[in-house]
Amino acid sequence: MAQTLYQKLVQSHTVARLDEQNVLLYADLHIMNEYTSPQAFAGLREAGRPVLVPGQQVSVVDHIIPTHPVSFRTIQDPSSALQASNLAKNCKEHGIVLFDTNDALQGIEHVIAPELGMIRPGMVVLCGDSHTTTYGAFGALGFGIGTSEVEHVLATQTLVYRLAGDMRIRIDGVLSAGSSAKDLIMYVISCIGAQGARGYAVEFQGSAIAALSMEARMTLCNMTVEAGARGALIAPDEAAQQYVLARAPDIAAHHLQAALADWAGLQSDADAVFDVEHVFDAADVAPYVTWGTSPDQAVPVTGKVPSPETAPDATIRAAAEQALRYTGLHGGDAIEGIAVQRVFIGSCTNARIEDLRVVAAIVKGRKVAASVRAMVVPGSGAVRRQAEREGIAQILIASGFEWRQPGCSMCLAMNDDFLQPGERCASTTNRNFEGRQGRGGITHLMSPAMAAAAAITGHITDVRTLGATHV
Amino acid sequence: MSDNTRVAGIAAALPTPNLDTDQIMPKQFLRGIDKAGLDRGLLYDLRYDADQQLRPDFVLNQPAYRDAAIIVAGSNFGCGSSREHAVWGLQQFGIRAVIAPSFGEIFYSNAMNNRLLLVMLPEAEVQRITADVAGPQTSRLEIDLHTMTVKSHSVQASFALSPRHHRMFLEGLDMIGATLSQQEQIAAFQQQHWQQRPWLHNIAHTVRARINTTTAMPPLGNS
Numbered sequence: 001m002a003q004t005l006y007q008k009l010v011q012s013h014t015v016a017r018l019d020e021q022n023v024l025l026y027a028d029l030h031i032m033n034e035y036t037s038p039q040a041f042a043g044l045r046e047a048g049r050p051v052l053v054p055g056q057q058v059s060v061v062d063h064i065i066p067t068h069p070v071s072f073r074t075i076q077d078p079s080s081a082l083q084a085s086n087l088a089k090n091c092k093e094h095g096i097v098l099f100d101t102n103d104a105l106q107g108i109e110h111v112i113a114p115e116l117g118m119i120r121p122g123m124v125v126l127c128g129d130s131h132t133t134t135y136g137a138f139g140a141l142g143f144g145i146g147t148s149e150v151e152h153v154l155a156t157q158t159l160v161y162r163l164a165g166d167m168r169i170r171i172d173g174v175l176s177a178g179s180s181a182k183d184l185i186m187y188v189i190s191c192i193g194a195q196g197a198r199g200y201a202v203e204f205q206g207s208a209i210a211a212l213s214m215e216a217r218m219t220l221c222n223m224t225v226e227a228g229a230r231g232a233l234i235a236p237d238e239a240a241q242q243y244v245l246a247r248a249p250d251i252a253a254h255h256l257q258a259a260l261a262d263w264a265g266l267q268s269d270a271d272a273v274f275d276v277e278h279v280f281d282a283a284d285v286a287p288y289v290t291w292g293t294s295p296d297q298a299v300p301v302t303g304k305v306p307s308p309e310t311a312p313d314a315t316i317r318a319a320a321e322q323a324l325r326y327t328g329l330h331g332g333d334a335i336e337g338i339a340v341q342r343v344f345i346g347s348c349t350n351a352r353i354e355d356l357r358v359v360a361a362i363v364k365g366r367k368v369a370a371s372v373r374a375m376v377v378p379g380s381g382a383v384r385r386q387a388e389r390e391g392i393a394q395i396l397i398a399s400g401f402e403w404r405q406p407g408c409s410m411c412l413a414m415n416d417d418f419l420q421p422g423e424r425c426a427s428t429t430n431r432n433f434e435g436r437q438g439r440g441g442i443t444h445l446m447s448p449a450m451a452a453a454a455a456i457t458g459h460i461t462d463v464r465t466l467g468a469t470h471v
Numbered sequence: 472m473s474d475n476t477r478v479a480g481i482a483a484a485l486p487t488p489n490l491d492t493d494q495i496m497p498k499q500f501l502r503g504i505d506k507a508g509l510d511r512g513l514l515y516d517l518r519y520d521a522d523q524q525l526r527p528d529f530v531l532n533q534p535a536y537r538d539a540a541i542i543v544a545g546s547n548f549g550c551g552s553s554r555e556h557a558v559w560g561l562q563q564f565g566i567r568a569v570i571a572p573s574f575g576e577i578f579y580s581n582a583m584n585n586r587l588l589l590v591m592l593p594e595a596e597v598q599r600i601t602a603d604v605a606g607p608q609t610s611r612l613e614i615d616l617h618t619m620t621v622k623s624h625s626v627q628a629s630f631a632l633s634p635r636h637h638r639m640f641l642e643g644l645d646m647i648g649a650t651l652s653q654q655e656q657i658a659a660f661q662q663q664h665w666q667q668r669p670w671l672h673n674i675a676h677t678v679r680a681r682i683n684t685t686t687a688m689p690p691l692g693n694s
Contacts, residue, residue: 015660016653021633024650026660028671036554038504049647053661055673064502079502086504097679105682118678123671130553130577146555146581148646156650158657162580162633194489195547195573228550230576250677251670259670294489315545315594319488412552414498421521431551433493435516 002269006201009141025161028123032059034083036128040151041090054095067404107380107406110134110348117247121236121263137217139236139266164230167200168274171208173282178464181216182447185223186288194296198228208282214243215354226295235267290445292323307331342425343374343455347411350428351379355448360392362452368400369458375402377409426454480540482604482612491551509560535607544571549578
């Protein structure tokens with residue numbers, strides 16, 4: 001019977017069928033951070049259970065880590081410091097690989113795992129973090145789990161997994177200059193809504209997807225969870241093969257033919273049936289900006305804040321009114337020209353080298369507006385060093401950006417990077433929830449190019465008017 | 472009839488759609504290594520103002536709803552971050568069930584794993600129940616796991632739970648223990664899986680060992 005890529009990945013990892021809706025799913029890699037794993041390790045200890053497969057666990061300190069540009073980092077907050085030392089203790093006890101606070105390769109979990117060659121097509125990757133959908137860029141099934149499930153994976157290398165539905169999002173056409181994968185996914189979310197993909201594993205297909213770089217695909221799959229998706233997938237093609245083989249010399253040396261043969265089968269069969277299908281044209285995608293407090297509350301930069309009166313129903317209208325009360329905007333306000341005091345370029349969505357290249361190309365020879373505090377937090381130590389080698393860091397610093405150490409930082413503001421009440425931020429992150437970047441802080445999600453433009457002008461700006469045809 | 476077959480009590484309405492886990496349990500309460508003290512953090516920015524004073528107008532701060540055991544929520548309740556702290560906080564606050572048209576997917580699993588009962592009902596029914604519980608005189612709800620019904624002042628609605636979740640809620644379930652009873656099956660699967668795809672065997676250790684012996688990192692991004 002014809003199968004979708006999602007069904008193939010589930011089938012190849014099904015240890016046992018538990019009932020009509022659930023399977024016991026095997027995990028090839030389990031990634032942990034310092035804040036969603038402690039209670040899982042404690043649970044194991046309490047029950048006297050070992051970690052079943054230590055070699056398929058990896059941990060990193062990323063959420064609470066400070067990003068001050070110092071060469072040796074110390075965590076000042078005592079609770080956060082305890083989370084980091086507790087993770088180190090747990091990893092040591094169980095023989096688990098850890099990228100600790102001052103490891104040169106430390107970074108955001110979803111940035112370092114692919115760049116170190118840990119993510120390979122056909123895997124199942126689990127992590128106590130919702131943005132684990134990132135790995136769909138490689139044709140790997142990744143999704144976020146809770147702490148009880150982290151404990152379950154540690155003890156059994158499997159997960160009791162409720163099957164998802166199949167959704168296909170086909171996007172053909174060509175992205176226009178100034179628009180990126182970030183704009184593409186923000187456009188999709190604005191069309192289908194914050195729960196438009198709830199319950200589904202989404203497979204992206206189409207020429208616009210095939211044209212994306214691997215890092216752009218990661219951005220796309222990363223943020224698909226903001227539509228409620230339980231997974232995001234792109235069938236691995238030659239670009240994926242090359243990216244992986246360049247980072248996984250063990251495959252190239254020992255298993256090349258077998259791996260390529262295996263990966264060739266990682267695509268939906270031509271006559272596979274999807275429960276839901278959407279079709280979009282990449283040519284319709286302008287640079288997008290959020291105006292509210294949910295990622296689906298977004299419009300093109302050339303647009304206006306929608307009037308709540310035009311909402312299709314009372315619930316959406318009430319949500320829009322509440323969002324506008326929080327963001328201090330009004331229906332009919334132009335998006336372009338909204339003043340920002342902060343610019344944040346970072347996160348597992350947009351802190352890879354290609355993102356930083358785009359930013360550098362836009363700000364080169366320009367200065368960050370005097371009214372703006374702008375930070376760049378690279379996704380990893382490797383990204384940071386490469387940006388320094390390429391001269392990107394020097395350009396950013398000369399323009400007036402703070403060039404920080406890697407971490408999750410102000411995406412969720414668990415460390416000491418956060419917005420003050422009332423501060424408005426142009427942010428390359430993934431969530432504009434109330435208080436996400438700091439209590440009373442206001443987030444406008446956008447692409448790295450758009451955030452760079454806002455940094456220069458001090459207000460939300462259509463990057464295309466800055467002549468950014470190279471994006 | 473055991474206590475678990477029925478959840479009854481005062482219900483509070485939080486009808487905002489997409490009420491995310493960042494709002495249910497803000498970041499400053501995620502810094503522990505245990506589960507303690509999360510009742511304080513629950514819906515913190517909604518319950519407390521910037522000066523950390525209770526907001527008297529917020530529903531859970533009103534005397535009639537302070538002891539709420541059930542929340543009647545908007546659609547996609549618990550969307551966003553995977554933080555299970557949101558579920559622990561709700562339970563520590565005294566919430567035993569949430570009724571909504573839909574739930575964030577990771578939150579849904581987290582809730583079930585902790586026996587926080589989630590009841591999904593059509594939006595129209597949730598709205599009618601919301602209207603009922605908005606009045607303190609009609610704020611009591613009863614959820615019966617035996618008849619699979621929700622009863623408010625003016626609504627009686629049926630709901631469904633998967634057999635697995637129904638059993639988990641009623642009996643509790645040592646999921647890890649249950650899975651470990653299939654350990655031989657897991658071992659057999661794993662051996663065959665590694666044989667077929669040896670490049671997936673112990674990836675974390677393999678990669679760490681390579682990093683330790685080489686200094687060169689491949690270039691990042693597309694050149």
